[in-house]
Amino acid sequence: MRVYLDNNATTPLAEEVKKEMADSAGIFGNASSMHKDGMLSRNLLEKARQKVSSGLGCSPDELIFTGCGTESDNIAIQGFLRGTDKKHIITSKIEHPAVLNVFKYLHNNGYEVTYLDVDEYGAVDPELLAGALRKDTALVSIMTANNEIGTIQPVKEISERIREYSKDIVFHTDAVQGFGKTDIDVKKMGVDMMSVSAHKINGPKGVGALFIRKGVKIKPVFIGGHHERGLRPGTENVQGIAGFGKAVEIAMAGMKEKNEKTGRLRDKLKEGIIRSIPNIKINGHPETVLPNTLNVSFRDVEGESIIMMLDMEGISVSTGSACTSGTLEASHVLLSIGLDHASAQGSVRFSLGVYNNEQEIGYVLEKLPGIISRLRDMSPLAKKSECK
């Protein structure tokens, strides 16, 4: 048995997406070409653009396709800043590296950065944000939902505070993790730019998109031909983009019911862990949280040991972002919500997907308590605790 509970890292391709991509594999023209082969690709591209923009609640001409969520974030942030002289930018301490590391780079290159604290659940306080706004603030970037602990940010309230202060400050949100798992509507949320990615919603890897509200001016960072309004030059990945369109279509159909089902399974896992394993802590917001995400700190054990032992039992989970795995650093998200280093290092993220079922959760609950118990028996940390 193989149980995949690492859907925040990436998701399996939906069968419908595989089929869409196989069906479009023969449509190969360059979407910029004037002949029929080009037109066929262009049609496929624009059909997908309709689908993805409808999923975001924007107009198709407000959406560009990119190569991944990281690219969307970089085009949004670096691209907007290339067109303004204002030098103050704001983000939170628990952003994904695709945003946070861009801000660190900018910080080292002439920008003044405010990194907002979050509360013990990982939420940004809109009033704190409001107090950080300045005359020279160019851009605010706050994620829609956190990838490690699932906490959903008050994006609409943040947007309102920004608008009250100034109409000129641009508000970007990385919705890579929120898309498909919480209500997304760029208009209702009041954002100017939004990044999303196909492979987090059972679509293909190598495709992302960026919503840019009409009127927001950004400049290209990578420069070349005129594709995607010159903002993401390079021959469009028509097959992958068609797969993205299909993935959005199926993600949007019955999204509420699917999320309710995922939420029930996640709660079953959570309650089972609470019931069967002592000395744990659930991280993230108890209610305003993605329905699929469960982040747990297990006292006196290393998260990496847990995921290796679970892996041997056929269960895939992670310690946090796959984008920082292998670095041996404690999660910046968990440290920011107040965990000490040991607890942060002893944390595991279970992230469910639309294909998980009751039986799989039962299997995890059958294996996990024994693993934690064995690891604690071997742990020098646990022994040291006993010695005291």
Added chain:
Amino acid sequence: MRVYLDNNATTPLAEEVKKEMADSAGIFGNASSMHKDGMLSRNLLEKARQKVSSGLGCSPDELIFTGCGTESDNIAIQGFLRGTDKKHIITSKIEHPAVLNVFKYLHNNGYEVTYLDVDEYGAVDPELLAGALRKDTALVSIMTANNEIGTIQPVKEISERIREYSKDIVFHTDAVQGFGKTDIDVKKMGVDMMSVSAHKINGPKGVGALFIRKGVKIKPVFIGGHHERGLRPGTENVQGIAGFGKAVEIAMAGMKEKNEKTGRLRDKLKEGIIRSIPNIKINGHPETVLPNTLNVSFRDVEGESIIMMLDMEGISVSTGSACTSGTLEASHVLLSIGLDHASAQGSVRFSLGVYNNEQEIGYVLEKLPGIISRLRDMSPLAKKSECK
């Protein structure tokens, strides 16, 4: 009948590549994840890296995967310049927009650029390049082969001139169009960085690669996680990359014979056009040229009219780079080799691929003369010529 002669814009997916991608569609883990699903993806990724690097003659740890050729060019050029204070850079006047427009951007942002002239065949003179080198020259970027006229540049000789002058100047080549159609070996060619793309060699769109010689230091332009040594952050497109690996494998097998076959078909087309249509000019080098490319100027007609008429007969060709199509500007490549505006506007690029055959070339030669003759009959340019 549909005849596709626009293979320099993009190529159809090879059946073997489709199969490879379908076979790997079930391997979906994030290549950065520590569990088995991650490991399976990582294995696929590294297998593909072996294949592509073997096609370039480099070591696998000298190759990063990107989202397209344009991205490779941008990472190479912008990324290298982010790590040096030297402000002089050199390129040719006939580069692809993915290089030329980056140089134009840099030109407007504090860099001094030398744009080298080319001869009437589109070749860069290594002596001219040698004369342009300076103490503050940071980087030279000269393409391996031109996408519009097929002329192959004396890359090795250019590299030798650069090395004679200084060991510190970095030499990048955009080999997107040359890869698979001419001998490529980064060591023999003496280049420091080389860009290639999958979709020009019957691989998938949305995947490129960049060779970076060991010891050459470049900084990321898009910033995020640690993927591809941090130089191209974002979850790796494992399925597409596996397809790229397969495409390189089949392109390299019997490459010489395939190119000889393509060259024979191209020559048949060229001779047929010369024989049956008056007032034409063949553009590009007569010998040092890609075996698949034929660029022809037809006097007194618009290139766009020709491609639309051919399209109606089921033949796909283009006026030049798909990356500049729709802009109505005359090709910068054709103007640089000395064509006047009218001749440049009346030019068509026929670019063959491995799947073309004799019958298809015969069909084009059957349709083309009548189309040119009809267009010339309608042309005000031709009539004006008669009036004189």
